[in-house]
Amino acid sequence: LVGESGCGKSTLGRLALALEKPTRGRVLFDGKDLADLGRGARKHFRQAAQIIFQDPQSSLNPRMRAGQIIEEPLKVHRAGDQMERTRKVAELLKEVGLKPEDRARFPHEFSGGQRQRINISRALALSPRLIVCDEPVSALDVSIQAQVINLLKELKEQRGLAYLFISHDLAVVEHLCDRVAVMYLGRIVELAGADALYRKPLHPYTVALLESAPTLTPGLRRVRKTLVGEPPSPYSPPSGCRFHPRCPKRMEICDKEFPGNVEAEPGRFVECHLYV
Numbered sequence: 399l400v401g402e403s404g405c406g407k408s409t410l411g412r413l414a415l416a417l418e419k420p421t422r423g424r425v426l427f428d429g430k431d432l433a434d435l436g437r438g439a440r441k442h443f444r445q446a447a448q449i450i451f452q453d454p455q456s457s458l459n460p461r462m463r464a465g466q467i468i469e470e471p472l473k474v475h476r477a478g479d480q481m482e483r484t485r486k487v488a489e490l491l492k493e494v495g496l497k498p499e500d501r502a503r504f505p506h507e508f509s510g511g512q513r514q515r516i517n518i519s520r521a522l523a524l525s526p527r528l529i530v531c532d533e534p535v536s537a538l539d540v541s542i543q544a545q546v547i548n549l550l551k552e553l554k555e556q557r558g559l560a561y562l563f564i565s566h567d568l569a570v571v572e573h574l575c576d577r578v579a580v581m582y583l584g585r586i587v588e589l590a591g592a593d594a595l596y597r598k599p600l601h602p603y604t605v606a607l608l609e610s611a612p613t614l615t616p617g618l619r620r621v622r623k624t625l626v627g628e629p630p631s632p633y634s635p636p637s638g639c640r641f642h643p644r645c646p647k648r649m650e651i652c653d654k655e656f657p658g659n660v661e662a663e664p665g666r667f668v669e670c671h672l673y674v
């Protein structure tokens with residue numbers, strides 16, 4: 399899920415985990431509406447869906463040792479006895495590239511990248527199927543980001559995990575994601591397979607985002623165009639298409655009518671009058 403800061407990405411992540419209630423619409427997991435889950439089903443959902451936060455520092459309790467932090471969800475969900483939990487914590491530390499002795503250290507004794515590894519192992523403790531990764535590398539040094547991204551990629555493949563990966567960094571998303579949803583001012587304006595989206599973006603906002611992203615590809619000198627203007631306030635969004643004040647392809651209809659969501663190509667959805 400990509401988009402500029404403040405467009406509503408994290409709110410969508412919290413809705414997906416039932417940490418917030420939707421004012422409209424439904425959130426389905428395994429075909430079931432999260433709002434209708436009973437106590438038992440909700441507990442199962444809490445195990446199946448986890449989150450990795452953006453800031454590895456503030457999301458770890460500074461008074462708890464790494465081993466206790468990773469063990470906590472197992473204790474809360476009464477998973478195994480003490481011996482089994484201890485063994486599980488050792489496995490998780492190893493899986494994320496930390497040493498067995500790291501279990502006795504406090505968060506401040508780790509680097510930023512290592513702290514994010516602790517967060518990842520805590521998220522993995524209950525063997526979830528879905529993890530919401532809310533900008534998990536944006537608070538890390540650039541040199542560490544690639545290591546954590548590669549770890550997430552390996553875990554995804556080895557464990558068959560699904561991520562809802564939230565980021566403003568299009569290069570990271572391209573490296574990790576299969577489908578990309580582009581959000582603007584609280585709306586998904588384009589949803590497509592990653593290959594198709596990067597090869598040929600359809601929505602003018604997606605085009606602008608890709609054109610303004612830096613590239614590290616040697617020899618590729620992209621003509622950088624920056625998005626003009628600031629995103630309007632979500633409390634009083636523009637009439638018609640919310641992107642019209644900044645859109646280079648704006649037409650007469652755009653500030654008058656809200657564009658519907660159209661399947662522009664099989665499996666590819668876009669919210670723009672150009673494709674109606």
Ligand code: SF4
Nearest residue numbers: 639642645652670671
């Ligand atoms: Fe631009 Fe109009 Fe499409 Fe909105 S609906 S993105 S203003 S062309």
